[in-house]
Amino acid sequence: MLIRDATAEDWDRIWPFWHRIVSAGDTYAWDPDTPEPDARELWMAPANHVFVVEDEDGALVATAYVRPNYGGPAAHIANAGFMVDPDRAGRGLGRRLAEHVLDQARRDGYTGMVFNAVVETNPALKLWESLGFRTLGTVPGAFRHPEHGPVGLSIMFREL
Numbered sequence: 001m002l003i004r005d006a007t008a009e010d011w012d013r014i015w016p017f018w019h020r021i022v023s024a025g026d027t028y029a030w031d032p033d034t035p036e037p038d039a040r041e042l043w044m045a046p047a048n049h050v051f052v053v054e055d056e057d058g059a060l061v062a063t064a065y066v067r068p069n070y071g072g073p074a075a076h077i078a079n080a081g082f083m084v085d086p087d088r089a090g091r092g093l094g095r096r097l098a099e100h101v102l103d104q105a106r107r108d109g110y111t112g113m114v115f116n117a118v119v120e121t122n123p124a125l126k127l128w129e130s131l132g133f134r135t136l137g138t139v140p141g142a143f144r145h146p147e148h149g150p151v152g153l154s155i156m157f158r159e160l
């Protein structure tokens with residue numbers, strides 16, 4: 001498994017699972033019908049430090065981004081997003097990618113990281129807690145989950 005910085009050419013291999021994850025509408029507070037060019041702008045924005053994971057066969061199986069969550073005097077607080085190809089989920093890739101990204105964010109000069117909207121039914125929440133994030137608050141019923149109905153969106157934070 002190789003974790004490296006993304007290049008523009010990687011997007012075409014990110015998009016299929018990006019689309020699968022966002023169109024499911026159960027983890028990200030983004031339009032499930034986000035068209036491909038808008039998705040590219042969101043994930044590959046110039047302000048984003050984008051990472052990809054390749055498996056031993058060179059398949060692109062996961063991605064993450066880190067960017068400033070705020071501007072100016074608060075630009076040292078990061079935000080990040082993570083996606084593992086659903087066909088490869090649950091095998092430790094997300095944890096290894098997150099550990100790498102946290103380390104890199106610290107090296108890039110960030111002193112903390114915020115997740116703005118973790119769907120409270122997402123098993124990822126437990127992963128973030130195990131990596132040192134704590135929930136600062138939850139916006140009740142903010143997310144219309146396709147199976148569970150209105151569920152909370154949690155704001156999570158950890159120092160780096």
Ligand SMILES: CC(C)(COP(=O)(O)OP(=O)(O)OC[C@H]1O[C@@H](n2cnc3c(N)ncnc32)[C@H](O)[C@@H]1OP(=O)(O)O)[C@@H](O)C(=O)NCCC(=O)NCCS
Pocket residue numbers: 021027082083084085088089090091092093094095096115117118119122123124126127
């Ligand atoms: C969240 C995500 C990045 C985790 O990556 P992953 O490779 O599936 O996770 P891992 O295999 O590294 O598992 C990490 C931990 O989370 C838990 N976990 C992950 N997915 C889980 C699931 N579907 N159900 C229950 N637990 C789960 C595991 O128990 C594991 O704990 P452990 O390391 O102590 O065994 C990935 O599932 C994903 O892309 N999900 C869709 C997008 C998303 O939700 N992104 C995060 C938004 S906040």
